Amino acid sequence: MNAWRVIVAAALLLLRRGKPAPPPPESALDPRERSLPRSARAELLVAALLALGGVVGGAFAVVYLLDPANETQWLGLALGGALALVAAALIVAGKAVVPQEVAVEERSQLVHERQEAEVAELAAQGGEGVTRRKLLGGAAGVAGVGLGAALVAPAASLGPNVSQRIDDTPWRRGVRVVDERGRRLTAEDVPAGTFVTAFPEGASLRDLAAPIVLVRLPPGAIHLPDGRDPAAWAPEGIVAYSKICTHAGCAIALYRYPSFRATQPRPALVCPCHYSTFDPARGADVISGPAGRPLPQLPLAIDPATRELRANGGYSASIGPSWLNANRGGA
Amino acid sequence: VSAALPSRDGTPPPGRDTVRWIDERAGASPALKRTFRYVFPEHWSFMLGEIALYAFLVLVATGVFLALFFQSSTAETTYHGAYAPLAGERMSLAYSSTLQLSQDVPAGLLMRQTHHWAALVFIAAIVVHLLRVFFTGAFRKPRDVTWAIGVTLLMLAVLEGFAGYSMPDDLLSGMGLAIAYGVAMSLPAIGANAAFLAWGGEYPGGHEFTTRLLTIHVFVLPALLGLLIALHLALVIRAHHTQFPGPGRTQGNVVGTPLWPAYALRSLGLLAATAAVLFLLGGLVQINPIWEWGPYEPYLATNGAQPDWFLGWLIGGLRMMPPLEIHFWGRTWVPNPFWGGAFFPLVVFATLYAIPWLDRRLTRDPRRHELLDRPRDNPQRTALGMAFFSWVALVFFAGSADRVLIRFGIPYESQIWFARAAVFVVPVLAYVLTLRVCRELLRSEAHPLRGWSGRRVRRTPGGGFAAVGEERDRAP
Numbered sequence: 001m002n003a004w005r006v007i008v009a010a011a012l013l014l015l016r017r018g019k020p021a022p023p024p025p026e027s028a029l030d031p032r033e034r035s036l037p038r039s040a041r042a043e044l045l046v047a048a049l050l051a052l053g054g055v056v057g058g059a060f061a062v063v064y065l066l067d068p069a070n071e072t073q074w075l076g077l078a079l080g081g082a083l084a085l086v087a088a089a090l091i092v093a094g095k096a097v098v099p100q101e102v103a104v105e106e107r108s109q110l111v112h113e114r115q116e117a118e119v120a121e122l123a124a125q126g127g128e129g130v131t132r133r134k135l136l137g138g139a140a141g142v143a144g145v146g147l148g149a150a151l152v153a154p155a156a157s158l159g160p161n162v163s164q165r166i167d168d169t170p171w172r173r174g175v176r177v178v179d180e181r182g183r184r185l186t187a188e189d190v191p192a193g194t195f196v197t198a199f200p201e202g203a204s205l206r207d208l209a210a211p212i213v214l215v216r217l218p219p220g221a222i223h224l225p226d227g228r229d230p231a232a233w234a235p236e237g238i239v240a241y242s243k244i245c246t247h248a249g250c251a252i253a254l255y256r257y258p259s260f261r262a263t264q265p266r267p268a269l270v271c272p273c274h275y276s277t278f279d280p281a282r283g284a285d286v287i288s289g290p291a292g293r294p295l296p297q298l299p300l301a302i303d304p305a306t307r308e309l310r311a312n313g314g315y316s317a318s319i320g321p322s323w324l325n326a327n328r329g330g331a
Numbered sequence: 332v333s334a335a336l337p338s339r340d341g342t343p344p345p346g347r348d349t350v351r352w353i354d355e356r357a358g359a360s361p362a363l364k365r366t367f368r369y370v371f372p373e374h375w376s377f378m379l380g381e382i383a384l385y386a387f388l389v390l391v392a393t394g395v396f397l398a399l400f401f402q403s404s405t406a407e408t409t410y411h412g413a414y415a416p417l418a419g420e421r422m423s424l425a426y427s428s429t430l431q432l433s434q435d436v437p438a439g440l441l442m443r444q445t446h447h448w449a450a451l452v453f454i455a456a457i458v459v460h461l462l463r464v465f466f467t468g469a470f471r472k473p474r475d476v477t478w479a480i481g482v483t484l485l486m487l488a489v490l491e492g493f494a495g496y497s498m499p500d501d502l503l504s505g506m507g508l509a510i511a512y513g514v515a516m517s518l519p520a521i522g523a524n525a526a527f528l529a530w531g532g533e534y535p536g537g538h539e540f541t542t543r544l545l546t547i548h549v550f551v552l553p554a555l556l557g558l559l560i561a562l563h564l565a566l567v568i569r570a571h572h573t574q575f576p577g578p579g580r581t582q583g584n585v586v587g588t589p590l591w592p593a594y595a596l597r598s599l600g601l602l603a604a605t606a607a608v609l610f611l612l613g614g615l616v617q618i619n620p621i622w623e624w625g626p627y628e629p630y631l632a633t634n635g636a637q638p639d640w641f642l643g644w645l646i647g648g649l650r651m652m653p654p655l656e657i658h659f660w661g662r663t664w665v666p667n668p669f670w671g672g673a674f675f676p677l678v679v680f681a682t683l684y685a686i687p688w689l690d691r692r693l694t695r696d697p698r699r700h701e702l703l704d705r706p707r708d709n710p711q712r713t714a715l716g717m718a719f720f721s722w723v724a725l726v727f728f729a730g731s732a733d734r735v736l737i738r739f740g741i742p743y744e745s746q747i748w749f750a751r752a753a754v755f756v757v758p759v760l761a762y763v764l765t766l767r768v769c770r771e772l773l774r775s776e777a778h779p780l781r782g783w784s785g786r787r788v789r790r791t792p793g794g795g796f797a798a799v800g801e802e803r804d805r806a807p
Contacts, residue, residue, distance in 0.1 A: 001371065010762065029576050029578055029579050030579055030581035031577070031580070031586050032579075046375035046635070050371075050375075052758070062437060072438075072440045072441050072444070072614055073614055073615055074439055074614075075441045075614055076441050076444075076445075076610055076611055076612075076613050076615050077611065077614055077615065078607075079441070079614070080606075080607045080608070080610035080611030080612075080613075080615075081607070081611070081615060082601045082607075082729065083604070083607035083610060084603070084604065084607035084608075084611070086603045086607075087600045087601070087602075087603035087604035087606075087607055088600070088604060089600075090594070090596050090597065090599050090600030091597055091600035091601075091604070093596050093600075094592070094594070094595075094596030094597035094600060095597065098593050098596060099592070099593070100588075100593060101588060101589055101593065102586060102587065102588065103370050103586075103588070103589045104370070104579065104585070104586050105370035105571070105580075105584060105585045105589075106584050107570070107571055107583050107585060107701060108569070108570075108571075108581060109711070110473055110569075110570065110699070133602035137468060145793070149526045152581070155528065156528070158529070158531060158539075159524075159527040159528040159529065159530065159531045160526040160531075160532055161524065162523040162524050162527050165533075166523065166533060171406060174452045180630075185732075188593075191702075192455005197630060199630075205630060206535055206628065206629055207629075207630055208533060208535075208629055209532055210630070211629070211630035234695060235438055242627070243630055244630075247649075247667055247668060248507040248509065248510045248512075248513025248517075248649065248668045248672070249510065249512050249513040249516075249630035250506055250509050250510060250512065250513075251509075251629065251630050251631055251739050252630050252632075253631070253632040253633065253634060254634055257419060260626045272577070272632050272634040272635070272636060273506060273510055273632065273633070273636070273646075273649075273650045274650045275650060275733065275743060275747075276654075278625040285653050288744055288747075289649065289650075289654065289668065290649060290652045290653070290654055290667050290668075290671070291654055292654050292655070292656030292658075292663075292666060292667040293656070316451055320513075320516075320534070320652060321354060321512065321666060321668065322516070322517065322656065322663045322666035322667070323514040323516045323517070323522045323526075323663065323666060324519075324520055324522065324662050324663060324664065325523075325662060325663075326663050327790075328658065328663065
């Protein structure tokens with residue numbers, strides 16, 4: 001830090017020495033002036049900065065050749081340093097080596113009254129002798145609309161029309177629940193106090209409808225919306241919701257689970273993009289944040305023999321961000 | 332002082348043959364003469380646009396380097412590069428080639444980080460330049476079209492920046508694209524079709540989508556940006572820079588430094604200085620270490636994620652919006668992300684485009700303006716501008732409420748409720764306060780940074796006040 005101060009102060013001293021204070025320009029109505037700096041010191045400084053810039057630039061090549069893979073910092077320092085030195089040289093040269101001039105330039109006139117009239121006249125002359133203007137104009141309009149339609153139409157090739165496929169999901173009754181490596185999950189794989197990301201067996205992990213979050217809650221704390229029988233939708237207190245936020249499509253990746261019931265709020269599933277917060281005990285109702293509807297719930301069944309988890313049907317609503325015909329679920 | 336300087340002894344000047352060579356082919360000497368004598372008025376704030384231009388040049392240079400290595404593809408591959416923690420991981424070609432060019436290509440990380448920093452500085456310089464132009468009234472005729480082109484440049488630059496950081500297919504870029512898809516879906520009525528057109532089907536899309544990102548980021552938007560920058564500059568040169576009022580300065584002239592040689596040297600110096608700062612940042616200050624985020628899958632997300640700064644106002648809008656959706660007849664006509672992600676930026680950009688027209692309407696002043704206002708000279712404009720920009724800034728800061736929670740422990744939901752109220756209160760306060768400050772400055776002619784006017788007083792033992800010393804006046 002101190003070294004920098006000394007360098008800057010020295011540079012200023014070198015440039016400022018012997019220069020009279022500039023006269024106050026207030027009085028001058030004619031601001032034009034031209035002066036030749038003739039500062040041997042400034043020329044020396046510029047030469048030194050340029051030479052040093054060359055050396056540091058060369059250092060970039062040396063660093064690159066010696067150890068190119070892991071020297072990002074040295075490369076940046078060398079290239080940035082060389083550019084900084086050249087920048088300093090150019091600015092000092094511009095301010096203290098070359099002639100300093102305040103010039104006055106008259107602004108060019110933008111409005112040319114006579115020629116404007118001539119241009120308008122020339123444009124109008126182009127239509128001289130034409131009799132059926134309206135007909136031609138109408139025909140040109142037809143051509144424009146038709147050609148425009150022809151030019152815009154191929155844009156439809158960019159993507160398929162929205163069909164019911166958007167609501168297709170790989171989940172149906174009996175589909176096994178697996179983790180991201182394809183291992184089948186049992187009820188014991190879903191402990192209380194955390195959430196588990198799961199998928200339908202055999203489905204693509206990139207399908208938005210595939211991922212779900214599983215959480216285990218005390219069965220007594222669960223109050224699902226009307227029509228969702230806890231035996232089919234929350235067996236043993238395990239509930240499953242689509243992992244894709246109904247707000248903007250990010251993955252639900254936070255689970256707020258209070259460890260001190262007296263002071264902390266209820267369990268909640270939270271999207272880290274815009275902090276939409278859903279209540280897993282109440283059908284993923286929106287507690288706070290911008291989401292406009294609950295997360296779709298997936299009914300579950302626990303195989304009595306193997307304890308494996310299976311889907312007990314499809315989602316309660318459309319998954320992912322809402323759109324015109326999205327099924328909001330519920331009544 | 333003469334514009335045409337004859338040589339001292341009548342012999343032709345040394346560069347004469349070169350100029351003749353050019354002239355015989357291009358007839359350019361009258362244009363060259365005008366160019367050499369082109370006058371730039373002096374003010375530090377006139378260099379903000381230049382910084383944006385020079386950052387764009389750095390973007391093009393580093394971007395070409397990156398394009399020689401980047402593979403835009405979602406095809407799955409196994410990573411075998413220099414970064415050991417990800418060895419053997421399955422990932423997309425886009426992500427692995429970005430890792431390769433960062434970790435294995437000599438100087439690749441320097442170029443990638445400099446590219447990213449340059450994008451941040453490019454858009455920041457445009458925004459500050461826009462504020463300067465607004466608060467000095469430089470957007471008025473004959474520069475209203477120049478202003479509209481500038482606003483378009485800002486919009487395209489934001490899109491270009493977003494497309495850029497969406498390309499490496501790392502966790503953060505994927506989260507950004509998921510949100511973009513959600514916002515596209517939220518467009519009233521046409522949303523799902525618009526999103527399907529853009530992504531070539533349902534999110535996350537396939538090869539078509541990454542190809543589109545690449546085409547848009549490295550060809551369509553840079554070409555448009557370059558074209559509009561050229562048009563912007565052509566209009567600036569045609570009407571010349573504006574200037575602040577001063578001795579000898581009128582509506583009809585420009586007082587300042589001619590291009591050759593002093594201004595050219597200094598401006599080249601600014602180019603080198605901008606590039607120097609960007610390469611120093613690129614070399615020394617880490618940005619977007621995608622190997623730490625990991626590859627993206629639609630079922631993954633991370634907490635505390637923040638986009639590049641120029642999208643902060645959109646994430647703020649999305650986050651602070653109450654859960655309002657318009658649905659009736661069993662259909663969702665306006666899904667929630669529309670408000671913060673589409674309607675809000677639409678309002679902001681529409682306002683920016685309308686500013687020259689609004690100013691003409693409110694001031695009833697259709698004349699050509701070549702002399703700038705100081706912000707205080709037009710208290711109404713400055714106050715309205717402060718109200719508008721403080722509104723946008725507030726939404727911007729609401730986007731970082733999660734970081735404030737982590738750093739300062741202020742509850743997230745309290746901050747959001749505060750912001751929801753403040754967007755209505757703060758612009759009004761900003762308006763009233765700015766109006767009063769401008770009027771006071773105008774009356775006293777004091778400069779807020781350079782001094783004060785008035786008189787020092789001292790309390791007397793009897794309880795009264797007595798003036799000390801002379802009255803001090805900093806009015807110019």
